[in-house]
Amino acid sequence: MKKIAIIGGGIIGLTLANYLDLKQYSVTVYDNPIGQATKASAGIISPWLSKRRNKKWYQLAKDGAAFYPKLVQDFALPHSVYQQTGTLILRKDRELVSLLDLAEERKQTAPEIGTVQLLSAEEVKAKLPLLSASPAVFITGGGKLDGASYLATLRQRALSRNITLKTEQVHISQVQNQWRVHSKEQIESFDTIALCAGPGLSDLLKPLGLTTDIRPQKGQLLAFETPYKNSGSWPVAMLDGESDLIPFGHGQILVGATHENDGGFDLTPTPEAFTHLQQKTGPFLEDSNFFEQYPVSYRVGTRAYTSDFAPFFNCLPNNPTAVVASGLGSSGLTTGPYIGFLLAQYFNEERNDWMEYQKPIDCYVSK
Ligand SMILES: Cc1cc2nc3c(=O)[nH]c(=O)nc-3n(C[C@H](O)[C@H](O)[C@H](O)COP(=O)(O)OP(=O)(O)OC[C@H]3O[C@@H](n4cnc5c(N)ncnc54)[C@H](O)[C@@H]3O)c2cc1C
Incomplete structure (x- = not known):
C-alpha cells in the first residue's frame, strides 16, 4: 500500500x-481552509457561452460540465448540493440573437447545454421573479453547486472510507524518494x-527551488436572506455585466x-464591493430596494490565476511522484471535480492523457 x-x-x-483506489493508497488530506475559494464560491456551472477564446480552456470547461452527472451519481449529491435549474443569460436585444446562434453552434459538440430558448421579458420574469423586464437566452443544462455543502458531503464520505483529514x-520537502509533510506537531513521510493548494501552491514549491506562475485574486460576493421559499428551483441569471444572481x-x-x-490574500469585506455589485445588479432587479431590505x-x-488565466494540472517537471493542480x-467549480477525477485516474491507473486541456507544465512551474 x-x-x-x-x-x-x-x-x-x-x-x-x-x-482514489483505497486498495492501492492510504490517503491523508491536509487543509488550512482560511480563504479557500471553494467554500466562498458563487456556484455557477454553465461555461458554454463564455466569451473566452482559449480553446484548451473551453475543452476542459465543457468536459468538466459534462462530468457533473457522473459526479452527482458517484457521490449521491442531493439537490441541496447540486441542482440543474438552467441558466438565463441576459443581453441587449441585438446581442441575444448572436448569443442564440452561439448556443446552437456549441450544442453540436456539447449536448449538455440542453434546450436553448429565446425568452421574452415576461417569460424571464416567470422563471425568476426577482428580475425586472429583460429578455434572455435560456439554456436548460446550466446548474449550480453549493461549494461549501459539496465539501461537507465529500469530507463525510472520506471519513467513512478511512481517509485521514487534518x-x-x-x-513540504523531498528527501531521496520520499516526500515529507511538515506540520506544527510532526513530520510525516x-x-x-x-x-x-490553490494560490498557496507558490509557497509550497518555493523550498523545492521552483517558481510558479500563480497569483491570488480576491473575490467577494453577497449572500442575501430573503423570504422566497421556492428560490431553490429558480435558474441562475448571468447578467449583462460583471455580476450574476445565484438563487x-x-x-x-x-x-x-x-x-x-x-x-x-486579503479577506476583508469592503463597502466598495457592496456598492460595485449593487451598481452592476440593481438595474436588472424588479425591486429597487433589494440591496437595502434583506439581511446580507x-x-x-x-x-x-495564471498569466494566461488558464489552469494547469500535471506532474512536476521530471517528477512522477508529485502532481500539482492550480x-x-x-x-x-466547473473544472475542479473533473480535474480531481483525472488526477485520481493517474494515481489509480497511471493514465495522464491531459494535454488537450493545457499547455506544458513548464509554462507554469520552473526552476
Ligand atoms: C467569490 C468566488 C466566486 C466563485 N464563483 C465561481 C462560480 O460561480 N463557478 C465556478 O466554476 N467557479 C467559481 N469560483 C472559482 C472556484 O471557487 C475556484 O476556482 C475553485 O474552488 C478552486 O478550487 P481549488 O481546490 O483549486 O482551490 P481552493 O478551493 O482554494 O482549495 C485549496 C485549499 O488549499 C489550502 N491550502 C493552501 N496552502 C496550504 C498549505 N500550505 N497547507 C494546508 N492547506 C493549504 C487552502 O487554504 C484551501 O483550503 C469562485 C471563486 C470565488 C472566490
Whole structure:
C-alpha cells in the first residue's frame, strides 16, 4: 500500500481523495481552509457561452460540465448540493440573437447545454421573479453547486472510507524518494504527493527551488436572506455585466462576485464591493430596494490565476511522484471535480492523457 498526501482540501483535493483506489493508497488530506475559494464560491456551472477564446480552456470547461452527472451519481449529491435549474443569460436585444446562434453552434459538440430558448421579458420574469423586464437566452443544462455543502458531503464520505483529514497549514520537502509533510506537531513521510493548494501552491514549491506562475485574486460576493421559499428551483441569471444572481434554497440569493487582482490574500469585506455589485445588479432587479431590505453577509475567498488565466494540472517537471493542480480562476467549480477525477485516474491507473486541456507544465512551474 502506497502512502499519498493531498495538500489542499478544496474542490480538487477532496474530489481526488474520494476517487482514489483505497486498495492501492492510504490517503491523508491536509487543509488550512482560511480563504479557500471553494467554500466562498458563487456556484455557477454553465461555461458554454463564455466569451473566452482559449480553446484548451473551453475543452476542459465543457468536459468538466459534462462530468457533473457522473459526479452527482458517484457521490449521491442531493439537490441541496447540486441542482440543474438552467441558466438565463441576459443581453441587449441585438446581442441575444448572436448569443442564440452561439448556443446552437456549441450544442453540436456539447449536448449538455440542453434546450436553448429565446425568452421574452415576461417569460424571464416567470422563471425568476426577482428580475425586472429583460429578455434572455435560456439554456436548460446550466446548474449550480453549493461549494461549501459539496465539501461537507465529500469530507463525510472520506471519513467513512478511512481517509485521514487534518486541518493544518503545512509545508513540504523531498528527501531521496520520499516526500515529507511538515506540520506544527510532526513530520510525516509519503511515497507520493498531490499539491491542490490553490494560490498557496507558490509557497509550497518555493523550498523545492521552483517558481510558479500563480497569483491570488480576491473575490467577494453577497449572500442575501430573503423570504422566497421556492428560490431553490429558480435558474441562475448571468447578467449583462460583471455580476450574476445565484438563487439557492430557503431564500438565499447570492450576488457576485468581484475579481480583485490587486487584493492579494486579503479577506476583508469592503463597502466598495457592496456598492460595485449593487451598481452592476440593481438595474436588472424588479425591486429597487433589494440591496437595502434583506439581511446580507459577505463571502470572501482567494482564487488562483495564471498569466494566461488558464489552469494547469500535471506532474512536476521530471517528477512522477508529485502532481500539482492550480490556476482554476473563476471557473474552478466547473473544472475542479473533473480535474480531481483525472488526477485520481493517474494515481489509480497511471493514465495522464491531459494535454488537450493545457499547455506544458513548464509554462507554469520552473526552476
Ligand atoms: C467569490 C468566488 C466566486 C466563485 N464563483 C465561481 C462560480 O460561480 N463557478 C465556478 O466554476 N467557479 C467559481 N469560483 C472559482 C472556484 O471557487 C475556484 O476556482 C475553485 O474552488 C478552486 O478550487 P481549488 O481546490 O483549486 O482551490 P481552493 O478551493 O482554494 O482549495 C485549496 C485549499 O488549499 C489550502 N491550502 C493552501 N496552502 C496550504 C498549505 N500550505 N497547507 C494546508 N492547506 C493549504 C487552502 O487554504 C484551501 O483550503 C469562485 C471563486 C470565488 C472566490
